[in-house]
């Protein structure tokens with residue numbers, strides 16, 4: 240039976256190549272499931288190697304067609320129109336995203352869809368307003384030379400995306416790629432193909448030239464993902480997903496020495512000092528652990544609390560955790576499902592392992608009892624652990640679920656060591672009312688993003704990315720121009 244998190248009928252999801260929707264040339268399809276119910280809700284047409292080659296050829300041809308001949312102002316007008324059209328069709332995008340992910344409508348309507356549109360508008364602004372670098376250089380003969388930079392599109396960009404914020408994380412890459420004059424072939428996650436496909440309708444509606452935006456559906460190895468990264472006409476690859484997948488893609492990118500931009504996993508720490516405002520901490524920390532059912536690369540999975548407030552914080556976080564209602568579609572406190580049965584099994588594996596590694600399960604730790612339409616959905620309980628050793632696997636490996644381990648600490652030096660003792664380096668959150676300490680500890684975190692007394696306060700103009708196993712490069716605002724353009728320095732003797 241359908242509910243507000245599933246479409247009423249199953250539907251067909253097609254590839255989008257050269258401005259037209261296409262079935263896969265081999266006739267292969269795969270099922271699309273609603274995580275909220277576990278029911279099959281769609282059929283996705285898988286792109287063959289030939290289809291991917293067609294998509295790349297369309298994208299390459301578009302570089303030499305009307306798109307390649309447009310000036311920045313003309314491109315910006317089209318890209319801004321894409322943002323406006325996404326906003327006009329917000330209900331369609333919302334329905335597609337909620338069906339694919341099962342996430343609460345208020346999450347998709349406040350984060351996924353508006354930020355999906357904002358990514359186009361913001362990068363249209365960035366490309367319109369970023370000045371060109373230039374230097375006046377003294378020459379040996381006492382004269383001068385003028386150096387200035389010409390930015391050119393890199394070419395055809397492969398955009399490979401995960402399932403947790405499908406439209407948002409895709410447009411975060413497609414927006415700057417198009418703003419810089421590139422063309423793209425997108426491979427959305429096999430779990431969440433709908434919004435990438437729907438964006439094709441938007442591109443056609445605003446008059447985007449054919450071949451600028453292409454979508455190929457499928458899986459990773461031996462499927463559309465690998466076909467795309469292996470295609471020699473791909474000039475650069477931008478990828479968000481698991482660290483292991485990033486390593487596989489990097490090997491493909493090495494052939495032809497193609498550029499990469501990677502946003503990968505994390506095992507992000509939160510550090511709570513005893514002087515923090517605990518009301519603010521509980522509000523921000525519970526969002527950082529449970530938003531999107533913990534399926535946020537920026538989410539907190541390790542919490543270090545200064546010993547004097549440890550018990551109090553655990554008590555308050557327990558209350559916050561139990562307020563979430565897994566499976567209660569429509570309830571404002573709805574905690575959505577995990578993305579798939581496979582991911583549910585992975586997260587439950589960590590729930591079992593936490594116990595084996597000596598955790599005290601403060602709350603949660605299992606599968607909620609759910610009846611009705613959602614009984615077959617991929618839900619888990621929001622979960623808090625204490626008593627885990629810092630070096631236990633549950634405290635070291637990314638889980639990507641609604642859970643965290645809470646550990647006490649006694650000194651600033653100790654907690655800096657604990658927070659940085661990880662292979663990852665995506666983000667950290669510090670909670671303190673002591674301004675000097677906030678700056679000092681923030682600067683000592685080995686991460687790409689550090690928040691103080693807030694979380695997920697994201698200005699799209701700021702640099703975003705991680706160090707270590709969390710990624711390579713930074714995207715956002717002008718930082719995206721580094722990846723999506725090739726720069727040429729012109730030196731003119733005056």
Ligand SMILES: NC(=O)C1=CN([C@@H]2O[C@H](COP(=O)(O)OP(=O)(O)OC[C@H]3O[C@@H](n4cnc5c(N)ncnc54)[C@H](O)[C@@H]3O)[C@@H](O)[C@H]2O)C=CC1
Nearest residue numbers: 401402427428458459460464465480481484502503504536
């Ligand atoms: N740092 C960041 O900004 C973010 C990182 N993530 C990470 O993403 C992961 C969750 O997303 P998933 O979709 O499970 O990641 P994943 O790495 O399994 O898949 C991501 C995409 O890569 C494709 N893919 C898989 N193998 C491939 C291959 N060999 N060649 C080419 N493409 C391939 C998949 O089909 C999918 O489209 C989490 O581990 C999380 O840490 C998620 C969101 C943001």
